[in-house]
Amino acid sequence: MKYPDRFFHALQALTADETLRYRSQLLWVNRVLAGVALFMSVVNFCTARRLLMVSTLAFAALCLLNVLFLRRRAESLRLVSLLFFCEALTLFAFFLVSGIPDGFSIIWCCLIPSCGLLLFGRRRGTVFCAAMLLLLVFFFWTPLGRGLLLYDYGATFRLRFPMLYLAFYAVAFFLETIRATTQSQLVEAREKYRYLSAHDTLTDLYNRYGFNERLDRAVADREGDGLGLMILDLDHFKQINDRYGHLSGDAVLRETAALLRRTVGDRGDVCRWGGEEFAVLLYGSAGTQTLAAQLRAAVGAARIRTAETEIAVTVSIGAVAAPGPVGAAELVTRADRALYRAKAEGRDRVVFETLTASAHA
Numbered sequence: 164m165k166y167p168d169r170f171f172h173a174l175q176a177l178t179a180d181e182t183l184r185y186r187s188q189l190l191w192v193n194r195v196l197a198g199v200a201l202f203m204s205v206v207n208f209c210t211a212r213r214l215l216m217v218s219t220l221a222f223a224a225l226c227l228l229n230v231l232f233l234r235r236r237a238e239s240l241r242l243v244s245l246l247f248f249c250e251a252l253t254l255f256a257f258f259l260v261s262g263i264p265d266g267f268s269i270i271w272c273c274l275i276p277s278c279g280l281l282l283f284g285r286r287r288g289t290v291f292c293a294a295m296l297l298l299l300v301f302f303f304w305t306p307l308g309r310g311l312l313l314y315d316y317g318a319t320f321r322l323r324f325p326m327l328y329l330a331f332y333a334v335a336f337f338l339e340t341i342r343a344t345t346q347s348q349l350v351e352a353r354e355k356y357r358y359l360s361a362h363d364t365l366t367d368l369y370n371r372y373g374f375n376e377r378l379d380r381a382v383a384d385r386e387g388d389g390l391g392l393m394i395l396d397l398d399h400f401k402q403i404n405d406r407y408g409h410l411s412g413d414a415v416l417r418e419t420a421a422l423l424r425r426t427v428g429d430r431g432d433v434c435r436w437g438g439e440e441f442a443v444l445l446y447g448s449a450g451t452q453t454l455a456a457q458l459r460a461a462v463g464a465a466r467i468r469t470a471e472t473e474i475a476v477t478v479s480i481g482a483v484a485a486p487g488p489v490g491a492a493e494l495v496t497r498a499d500r501a502l503y504r505a506k507a508e509g510r511d512r513v514v515f516e517t518l519t520a521s522a523h524a
């Protein structure tokens with residue numbers, strides 16, 4: 164896979180998993196901040212800002228440790244988030260109190276609302292932002308806090324900066340709300356599309372595409388119990404549509420689908436194979452013939468009520484049991500042949516076949 168394809172594939176994965184997104188963002192923010200802090204450490208060294216150099220160098224080291232820890236232990240996301248929370252607040256509190264160089268470092272606090280909400284979400288991000296706001300209010304607006312400051316901020320700056328910080332927070336909160344809402348709608352739409360792509364809208368069963376995926380996976384993951392496959396065809400279904408109308412025909416398909424699903428239960432998957440045909444995949448070959456007979460009897464005994472009348476239907480079934488390894492294509496071909504024989508022999512019956520080792524070798 165080419166790099167652009169890998170990149171966009173990774174982005175798609177991030178939009179589908181919030182935990183993965185938070186982890187990736189935390190990794191990248193720590194990497195970027197580590198790089199910025201290392202660069203500023205060099206600048207501080209060259210400008211003889213020794214204390215500031217130590218603080219930025221220590222922060223860079225902590226960010227790199229966060230990255231290493233999170234890469235080695237993906238489950239430590241909450242712990243690393245808390246550590247980063249404390250590390251960032253400590254650094255910004257140092258910037259606030261020291262004011263070096265020349266009161267500039269405190270401007271970095273304006274990154275907290277946008278980065279905090281993006282990294283931690285609206286609830287925990289707001290806690291992060293509120294903690295910094297409390298520090299600003301304490302050091303700028305209370306006599307005790309101002310007495311602890313090592314830099315002489317102007318009165319206008321002390322008054323206005325917390326308000327500027329709140330404005331940054333309000334904008335960041337609004338943008339994060341839009342992002343989170345859009346993300347939620349995107350995930351919902353994606354899940355709906357994924358479901359519709361694999362399911363039949365009339366019967367709510369697997370469609371041919373979804374069933375083939377299940378069949379391929381079952382063949383690949385087959386264990387010792389083997390597999391069973393049935394293909395079912397409602398007998399003379401065209402006559403139902405011609406006599407009672409397509410709405411009644413749809414009702415027959417829906418009720419038959421529900422009956423098949425109830426009878427099969429958790430023993431396998433049911434699919435609308437196409438038109439009036441259904442398929443049943445069984446996870447285990449034992450009992451395939453018995454279940455096929457039960458399905459034929461259940462469908463034959465049902466009376467499907469429509470707006471005008473009750474409709475009785477029968478079904479022809481081709482069933483195959485494969486105790487040993489078998490390919491998906493061969494399993495379908497054998498079941499299809501068995502169905503053809505059931506219809507040729509008069510319909511409303513089951514034709515069953517067991518695939519021996521030589522048959523599918």
